[in-house]
Amino acid sequence: MSEQQQKKKAGVFDIRFVIGGLLGIYGVILILLGLFNATEEELARGDGLNINLWGGIGMLVVAIAFAAWARLRPVVVPADPT
């Protein structure tokens, strides 16, 4: 078994990209909703706190952190022992 086969990387199937990807998409959707779709009535419910916008920003930051982690410390999948 060659060295190259043993150092196969998990790539986009790394669970960290999956988590980061989902949270990132959520973040973008929420930021857009917070910026363009926030009605006065909705904001009044939370006493003026635009939770879509701030929650979205928070999720986007977490998503970027996951992606960075997965890029900097990639998972090395050991080759099939068979």
Next chain:
Amino acid sequence: MLRAADDTFRLNADFFDYTIIALYFAVVLGIGVLARRQVSSSLDFFLSGRSLPAWVTGLAFISANLGAVEIMGMSANGAEFGVATFHYFWIGAVPAMLFLGIVMMPFYYGSGVRSVPEFMRRRFGTGAHLVNALSFSIAQLLIAGINLYLLATIVNRLLGWPLWVSLIVAAIVVLSYITLGGLSAAIYNEVLQFFVIVAALTPLTIIALHKVGGWQGIKDKVQPGPEQLSSWPGTDLTGIDNPVLSTIGIVFGLGFVLSFGYWTTNFVEVQRAMASDSLSSARRAPIIGAFPKMFIPFIVIIPGMAAAIIIPEIANLKSGQGDAGGATYNDAILLLMRDLLPNGMLGVAIAGLLASFMAGMAANISAFNTVFSYDLWQQYVKKDRPDGYYLGVGRVATVAATVIAIGTAYFASNYDNLMNYLQTLFGFFNAPLFATFILGMFWKRMSATAGWTGLVAGTAAAVAVAFLSEDAFGGASTGVLELSGQGASFAAAGAAFVVDIVVSVVVTFMTRPRDPKELEGLVYSLTPKESLVDPDEGSLPWYQSPTKLAGMGLAIVIVLNLMFR
């Protein structure tokens, strides 16, 4: 157990919310499909080929437990009892998780067993094994049904689908990702679920705190008074009026017997750690899980406490005045979502709740299929077949378990109270299990007969206390002992523990001990010390060393207890 949802209110989800929920389900099923590519043997399917990193198994460890009862039940307790609810996390979980990682995991992982009942068989033979494997399997089917039922009632309330449609759709989603990818898919989804649940509850907590005026606002407005802000002695929680006895009940009943019994012997949890890539990873899994576990109550209990102030229905329910509109404490989180969250964040919150209930059910089913295939089918029905045969049995067991869970869920929707008592009953199997395990791990003289007689006697003692209490089995309880609510289950667990130890010791001295050669790797004094730690453990950095991490965890949980005393 949580009550059935009444049709008292609906959450008004719109297109954006549905998009967010649909995205979540697409990713869940995608993980199942991807994980399928890697499943090549039965060890892959049942224990993920023992190849997962510690942070993944650690988060899965927490997530498997972060089901309906945890989120709805603990926010309900927060709304009703206040800060005392923190005991369920800081006393009732964290110490036991650290103990599992430090003391017990080396035996589980190091002995190479594939399940907790298998450890039981090798230590005590088939008598104790059969008791353990059967009670565990039946309990998992029951609990999977309860989780499914709750999942379906929430879908029903959120989306307005009829209960039976919700039941079947929810079951199909869970079934498809477990049968496709086995334990890997279940674990990866649990990790994803963990983050979705946190992403759902954190904004809800922030907006609820903003509305109520921050922690200071809760301090000023909490009803009926400041006793809701201190965790000790927790007399409201235990239902024991005497503060000293109440403290003893929390420390010994909840903190020691119930929690150690649950966390250290429950294969649903232990299975996640057994899927780790090395012994030190396996030991780290529950320890890493203990850190998020310390902070989950902040996003579960605090919203509950805020709901009791700002949600009129819950506030009325708590004060006993005004109209509660049919709401129960279990609705605290749902009512907060309805009143505070805008569309968009509402979708994330719904996805988080669905995630949580699916995590619970998937965990029950994946633990069930392992125990059924290895411990019941391979041991007692068809031995010595090729590996692929048991993989097939596992897949069939998964499908069968899901179908049975749908049946159990239907049953649960009709006999709410009965399910509640059954759950109490199965809780009683854990307390004596812990006593038997800990005795068996450290006392080589303990005989095989002592193993199963201790278990049976301990469980019988717990059931007896429950019947003698005021309400542990509802109308069937006689009320001879003046114990009710949580206090009764703490007492039952304590009795089970003590009786198990006494019977095991007495029976051991009347029976022959096992040959020490058979017990190597299973009993502390007969196991070479090297095999209990990883050879490279000394060279690991502090953040990978199980003992150092556990020490830190213990320190933090003590500080948290002092802060909220």
